[in-house]
Every structure is written in C-alpha cells, then in structure tokens.
Amino acid sequence: IKAQKPSVSNANTGERSEDTQTGFDFSGRRFAAGQFPFSVWARLMRRTILDYEDELLRPLPFNGAEALRQAVCDYLYHQRGMSVQPEQMIIGAGTEYLYTLIIQLLGKDKCFAVENPGYTKIPRIYEMNGVRTEYVDIDKKGISPQGLIDCGAEVVHISPCHHFPTGITMPADRRHELLNWADETGGYIIEDDYDSEYSRLTPTENLFTTDKNGRVIYLNTFSRTIAPSIRISYLVLPPELMKLYREKMKFLSCTVSGFEQYTLAAFISEGYFERHINRMRRYYKSLEKEVISVIRNSGLDSRVKIIENSSGLHFLMKLDTELSDSELRKLMRKNGISGSFLSDYLCKPDNAREHIIIVNYSNFNLDNLNKAIKILKKIL
Amino acid sequence: IKAQKPSVSNANTGERSEDTQTGFDFSGRRFAAGQFPFSVWARLMRRTILDYEDELLRPLPFNGAEALRQAVCDYLYHQRGMSVQPEQMIIGAGTEYLYTLIIQLLGKDKCFAVENPGYTKIPRIYEMNGVRTEYVDIDKKGISPQGLIDCGAEVVHISPCHHFPTGITMPADRRHELLNWADETGGYIIEDDYDSEYSRLTPTENLFTTDKNGRVIYLNTFSRTIAPSIRISYLVLPPELMKLYREKMKFLSCTVSGFEQYTLAAFISEGYFERHINRMRRYYKSLEKEVISVIRNSGLDSRVKIIENSSGLHFLMKLDTELSDSELRKLMRKNGISGSFLSDYLCKPDNAREHIIIVNYSNFNLDNLNKAIKILKKIL
Numbered sequence: 001i002k003a004q005k006p007s008v009s010n011a012n013t014g015e016r017s018e019d020t021q022t023g024f025d026f027s028g029r030r031f032a033a034g035q036f037p038f039s040v041w042a043r044l045m046r047r048t049i050l051d052y053e054d055e056l057l058r059p060l061p062f063n064g065a066e067a068l069r070q071a072v073c074d075y076l077y078h079q080r081g082m083s084v085q086p087e088q089m090i091i092g093a094g095t096e097y098l099y100t101l102i103i104q105l106l107g108k109d110k111c112f113a114v115e116n117p118g119y120t121k122i123p124r125i126y127e128m129n130g131v132r133t134e135y136v137d138i139d140k141k142g143i144s145p146q147g148l149i150d151c152g153a154e155v156v157h158i159s160p161c162h163h164f165p166t167g168i169t170m171p172a173d174r175r176h177e178l179l180n181w182a183d184e185t186g187g188y189i190i191e192d193d194y195d196s197e198y199s200r201l202t203p204t205e206n207l208f209t210t211d212k213n214g215r216v217i218y219l220n221t222f223s224r225t226i227a228p229s230i231r232i233s234y235l236v237l238p239p240e241l242m243k244l245y246r247e248k249m250k251f252l253s254c255t256v257s258g259f260e261q262y263t264l265a266a267f268i269s270e271g272y273f274e275r276h277i278n279r280m281r282r283y284y285k286s287l288e289k290e291v292i293s294v295i296r297n298s299g300l301d302s303r304v305k306i307i308e309n310s311s312g313l314h315f316l317m318k319l320d321t322e323l324s325d326s327e328l329r330k331l332m333r334k335n336g337i338s339g340s341f342l343s344d345y346l347c348k349p350d351n352a353r354e355h356i357i358i359v360n361y362s363n364f365n366l367d368n369l370n371k372a373i374k375i376l377k378k379i380l
Numbered sequence: 381i382k383a384q385k386p387s388v389s390n391a392n393t394g395e396r397s398e399d400t401q402t403g404f405d406f407s408g409r410r411f412a413a414g415q416f417p418f419s420v421w422a423r424l425m426r427r428t429i430l431d432y433e434d435e436l437l438r439p440l441p442f443n444g445a446e447a448l449r450q451a452v453c454d455y456l457y458h459q460r461g462m463s464v465q466p467e468q469m470i471i472g473a474g475t476e477y478l479y480t481l482i483i484q485l486l487g488k489d490k491c492f493a494v495e496n497p498g499y500t501k502i503p504r505i506y507e508m509n510g511v512r513t514e515y516v517d518i519d520k521k522g523i524s525p526q527g528l529i530d531c532g533a534e535v536v537h538i539s540p541c542h543h544f545p546t547g548i549t550m551p552a553d554r555r556h557e558l559l560n561w562a563d564e565t566g567g568y569i570i571e572d573d574y575d576s577e578y579s580r581l582t583p584t585e586n587l588f589t590t591d592k593n594g595r596v597i598y599l600n601t602f603s604r605t606i607a608p609s610i611r612i613s614y615l616v617l618p619p620e621l622m623k624l625y626r627e628k629m630k631f632l633s634c635t636v637s638g639f640e641q642y643t644l645a646a647f648i649s650e651g652y653f654e655r656h657i658n659r660m661r662r663y664y665k666s667l668e669k670e671v672i673s674v675i676r677n678s679g680l681d682s683r684v685k686i687i688e689n690s691s692g693l694h695f696l697m698k699l700d701t702e703l704s705d706s707e708l709r710k711l712m713r714k715n716g717i718s719g720s721f722l723s724d725y726l727c728k729p730d731n732a733r734e735h736i737i738i739v740n741y742s743n744f745n746l747d748n749l750n751k752a753i754k755i756l757k758k759i760l
Contacts, residue, residue, distance in 0.1 A: 038436075058409075094635050130510070228440075229438065256473065256611060257612070259609070
C-alpha cells in the first residue's frame with residue numbers, strides 16, 4: 001500500500017494552506033489565543049539565562065538536560081503513575097524526529113504497522129525512511145493482534161489512550177492482547193501518547209507501565225500541550241533498548257536548545273504545567289459545549305450527528321448527504337470553508353462516502369462558526 | 381571501511397566524559413564563559429513573546445519562520461556575498477538532523493564520500509542511515525575529484541572553507557575541479573560551512589556561489605557561533621532540489637521552536653550577531669596568542685611544533701616523542717590531562733604515531749594550561 005498523499009486541506013502538512021487562511025477551517029490546528037501563560041514563560045526563560053549560563057555554553061547531554069528529564073519523570077509519576085528513570089528518557093525536537101530515532105534504533109529491516117485510519121504523517125515518515133510499513137484496520141477497540149500477525153509486523157505504532165481521528169481509547173483486554181503479541185513474537189509497541197493530557201476520561205494505566213518485558217516504547221510531546229511552535233518531545237525506552245541506544249546512537253547531539261529545556265524543566269517542576277493543563281481542560285470542555293450548542297441550534301441538527309470522543313480538542317461530525325467526501329470538499333471550498341474528513345486519514349481515501357468531518361474547535365470563534373454552519377447547511 | 385568508533389576522549393560524542401570534567405582537556409568543546417550577550421538575548425526573547433504571540437500558537441512553516449530565513453539570507457548576502465532566497469532555506473535543529481534530511485532528499489541508494497581525516501560524526505550518521513559511505517583521503521588542497529571517481533561517490537560532504545581538524549582552506553583550483561566533477565557526473569557537493577565565521581582568512585567565494593548548475597547544497601549552524609546548547613542550523617538548496625524537497629518532504633514539521641527562531645531573527649537583523657562574531661573573533665585571536673605564548677615559554681618549545689591554521693578556535697600541536705598516540709593518551713589520562721589526536725579523526729586510527737593534539741582553546745584558563753603543559757613536559 002502506498003503512502004497517503006497529503007489531504008487537500010493540508011491538515012497534515014504543518015504548512016497553512018491558502019484556503020484555510022481566508023475562510024473558516026473546521027479542522028484547523030491553531031491553538032486558542034490568550035491561553036498560554038506567556039508572562040510566566042518569559043520570567044522562567046530570564047531565570048534560565050541567569051541560573052544556567054554555564055550549562056548553556058556547553059554541549060548538552062545526548063539525551064537532554066538532566067533537569068528536564070527529572071521534571072518529566074516526576075510529572076509522569078504523579079500524573080500517570082509511570083515509574084520512569086531520567087536515564088531512560090531521550091529529549092528530542094518533535095515526535096517526527098523521535099520516530100526517525102526509533103527506526104534507527106530498531107533497524108530499517110523491521111516491518112512497522114500503523115493504524116488505519118490513523119495520523120497519516122506516521123506511515124509517511126516510516127516510508128520516507130525506507131521501512132516496510134503495513135496499514136492495519138482498527139475495530140472498535142483499536143488495532144488487533146491478528147492484523148499484526150497477518151501482515152508480519154514486528155513493530156506497531158499506536159495511540160491506545162486516544163486514537164486519532166476516531167478518539168477510541170483501547171480497552172484493557174485489547175491492551176493485554178497486544179502485550180501478549182509483543183511478548184510472544186518479540187515485537188515492539190510504540191505507545192504514542194500524543195494528546196493524552198487533554199483526554200477527559202480517567203487515565204487508564206498505560207501500556208508502558210503494564211508491560212513487564214521491555215516491549216513498549218513510550219513517547220509524548222509538549223507541542224500540543226504548550227504551543228505548536230514549541231518543539232520538545234520525549235521518548236522513554238525500556239532498559240534494554242536504552243542500553244542499545246547508548247551503544248549505537250549516543251554520539252548524536254540533543255536536538256532541543258538548552259534555553260527551552262531548562263525553562264520547561266522549571267515550568268513543570270514548579271507546577272505551572274499542571275495548572276496550565278487543568279485550565280486548558282476546563283477551557284476546552286466549555287468551548288466544546290458552546291460549539292456543539294451552536295451546531296445544535298443552527299437548524300442543521302437533523303442533518304448532522306456529533307460523535308463525541310472525550311478527546312478534549314476535537315470531535316467528529318457526520319453529515320447526512322448523498323455527496324461523496326471529495327464532492328463535499330469541493331463545494332465547501334467554493335463557499336470559503338474547509339475541513340478534514342475522517343476518510344483523509346485512511347490509507348485508501350478514494351471515493352469515501354462517510355461525510356465525517358473532524359471538528360477541531362481549539363481556536364474557534366463562535367460567530368465565524370455560526371456563519372460556516374449556515375454555509376454548510378446551504379450545501380447540504 | 382567501518383565507521384570509526386568514538387575516540388576515548390569523547391570529543392565527538394556530545395557527552396562530557398568523566399575524565400575531562402576533572403582534569404584539563406586540550407580539546408574540550410566548551411565555549412568561552414561570559415562572552416555571549418545573554419542580556420540582549422533575554423530582551424529579544426521577551427520581545428518575541430510580545431510581538432509573535434499569535435505566531436507562537438500556530439504550527440511553524442515546514443522550512444522555518446519566514447523572519448529568520450529572511451534575516452539569514454540578508455546576513456549571507458552582506459557577509460559572504462551569497463545570493464540566496466528565503467524559499468531556498470530550511471531551518472533545522474542542528475547539522476546532524478540536516479544531514480539526515482539530505483540523505484532522505486537525495487536517496488539512500490546514493491554513495492556518499494567523506495573526508496579522511498574528517499569530522500567523524502558525519503560518516504557515522506551516514507552509516508547509521510544505511511547509506512554507502514566512502515572515506516577519501518585529503519591532500520594539501522583537500523579532497524580530490526580522482527578520489528571521488530575511484531570510489532564511485534555520487535555525493536561528497538566537505539568543509540572547503542575550513543577543514544576539520546587540519547584547518548585546510550580549499551584553494552580555487554581544487555574548488556573548480558570539484559564543481560567540474562559534479563557537473564560531469566551529476567554528483568552533489570554538500571558544502572558544510574561549519575565554523576567559517578571564525579576563520580581569520582579573507583572569506584573566499586564559497587562553492588554554493590560559484591556553482592552555476594545547482595550541484596551544491598550549503599549548510600551552516602548557529603551552535604558554534606552563539607552557544608553549543610542552541611540547536612539552530614540551516615540548509616540552502618539549489619532551486620531544483622528545493623522543488624524536490626517540497627514535493628517529498630514538506631510534510632515534515634520544522635524542528636526548531638518558534639521562540640528561538642524569532643529571537644534569533646531579531647538578533648541577526650538588528651546587528652547583534654555580526655557584533656558578537658566580531659567580538660569573538662578578536663577575543664579568540666588574542667586568546668590564541670596568549671595560549672601559544674604559554675606553550676612557547678614552558679620550556680616545552682623544542683619538543684612541540686604548533687601548526688596554526690587560522691581557524692580561530694583551535695590549532696594543532698605536534699609533539700616530538702617516540703610514543704604512539706594511544707600510549708601518549710594513556711599516560712596523559714593517568715596524569716589527569718586529556719585531548720583528542722588528529723589520528724582520532726582518521727577512518728583507521730590504529731597505531732597512529734603522529735602525536736598531533738588538537739588544541740581547542742576556546743575556554744582555556746591560562747593557569748590550568750600552564751599546569752597541563754608541565755605535566756605534558758614530564759610525560760615527554
């Protein structure tokens with residue numbers, strides 16, 4: 001199966017598309033303005049310059065600043081019940097960079113499985129690195145071990161806490177099945193915990209913690225929780241893989257600047273991060289309510305089904321129409337609105353007729369939403 | 381030829397080795413303390429937060445912030461006579477990351493040639509990415525086209541302005557020979573301009589500018605000129621390769637945080653960077669004089685030959701001894717001093733007997749140097 005082309009809406013490309021700049025984008029990835037505590041960040045940054053002048057003039061340790069790794073470990077322990085040592089952690093400039101490190105660590109000869117539908121950048125990065133990549137369909141519980149066995153996968157990349165774009169949280173029985181698959185086959189599970197902080201479900205124990213045999217690689221990012229223009233992510237490796245990393249890849253320089261690592265360390269260890277997350281959770285929860293209420297009161301109610309997934313930043317909106325997703329997209333664009341469809345995240349999106357729009361409301365203006373919904377009503 | 385193992389002194393690993401922390405390291409890569417204008421940086425960072433709040437909450441363009449690319453282009457035009465458009469530039473988190481992007485862009489099936497001796501991280505990164513890597517010996521002018529033809533290289537990675545560790549600047553005739561090689565064979569030249577700002581020679585026209593046929597990829601970094609813990613580097617691609625990059629790799633997110641990109645953009649465009657470089661040049665020039673004078677007056681003069689290379693941050697020190705480099709290293713370590721040898725940067729460093737130490741004086745304390753030289757004298 002070939003890598004999926006970027007969707008027309010550019011939702012996946014990291015570059016703002018022309019059309020979404022002018023009109024209303026249902027799936028825009030911009031963040032809520034005025035919500036990040038910039039003044040705290042500026043103050044901590046200034047303190048970093050005073051406190052760490054000496055460290056800033058030295059190369060960083062290959063796996064990142066000790067202070068940041070320790071702060072993240074403490075946070076993971078208190079918030080997620082994860083018992084992780086700073087020596088197991090590698091700080092890197094964004095999850096995409098970390099994916100490449102994982103490929104280099106596990107080897108390009110391995111077969112990597114990804115979720116279908118799923119976040120399309122992941123297979124594109126595997127394929128760009130010349131790695132055999134298999135798309136495995138998900139069911140209501142997420143990816144299944146049988147799918148992995150059928151395609152001969154040796155590594156599987158999943159988001160069990162919160163699957164994108166469906167929002168599925170993998171139940172305990174499926175998690176155990178996957179861990180058994182890894183134990184029995186010697187496979188590895190990449191647990192991509194992207195966005196888990198915004199999940200409004202009680203956090204379930206993650207795979208990394210349940211795993212007893214060193215089969216799970218955990219990764220997460222601060223780009224979603226702090227600001228998209230912050231490029232700080234981290235990898236937690238089981239001890240044996242960390243040993244291999246030290247042997248094979250310790251010579252690689254850390255990719256995140258010291259200034260931001262020390263600033264983020266203080267931001268986390270002094271409680272600002274937790275407070276920020278809690279504030280954002282409340283903010284997004286109330287914003288979601290308002291957004292849904294605008295849609296419900298628009299008179300579009302009968303033609304629209306909202307599929308909430310408690311993910312905190314987006315929900316799915318299924319439209320009742322005879323149009324195909326691509327016809328719908330064309331009509332939307334013509335009228336100055338845009339959005340990504342669930343089918344954009346399938347490995348074969350052709351002729352999809354699900355009409356499920358991904359509604360990322362994190363930076364919605366309710367007046368503009370109202371106008372956009374009216375346009376959508378006209379189209380339907 | 382196998383990848384070179386990291387030298388015992390860890391000069392290449394990016395991680396500080398135990399021994400260099402306690403004793404005197406002739407080749408330490410730490411920077412001169414108190415030399416970076418931290419207060420200016422802090423002020424610009426604060427302004428970035430005020431001026432760019434909106435941009436900081438959006439994903440960055442794939443190739444980096446427009447403001448930074450424009451500032452670097454202007455700088456390159458005024459300082460290096462390079463005519464480059466911001467659209468040709470890709471900002472990335474360190475040169476090592478950029479090497480990986482180049483491999484992904486040109487393809488893993490290409491054969492890459494590197495300089496022998498040379499900066500050992502470069503071949504290690506190529507080899508880690510599964511790329512065929514050939515070590516080509518350099519002569520007094522640098523790498524030769526005949527060496528490239530002999531090994532079937534399709535891409536060559538060089539530092540023509542300032543070769544590490546020898547400090548050789550490639551003369552014009554050799555540059556033209558290499559460009560001819562690229563034109564005739566369809567090969568590519570990676571011009572790694574690392575450290576060129578500190579070169580005290582009149583800057584020669586670089587390969588990127590001389591090239592008329594789109595065969596040269598230019599790259600440089602701010603980690604050496606600002607601080608090692610800053611991870612901002614950039615790539616300049618000829619138009620055709622930039623087109624290919626957009627088609628193939630535009631979906632990759634930029635790896636450098638917005639905060640630092642906007643701050644660096646202001647630091648460059650408001651003239652602070654140029655002033656900083658000029659100040660550092662003067663500082664290093666006078667420090668080099670003092671360091672050489674300490675060595676000359678140590679009574680070690682007759683056993684030592686200093687090979688200056690006008691590189692601004694290091695010179696070579698050839699010792700007159702019967703000991704092999706590895707015996708010398710052992711004796712040095714036993715006495716609490718350390719250093720990298722030129723032979724550490726050869727692809728086959730075994731049994732080297734050149735006794736050339738790389739003296740990186742950027743953070744030398746002259747008293748400690750005096751003590752270290754006395755120890756060295758005792759050993760010899």
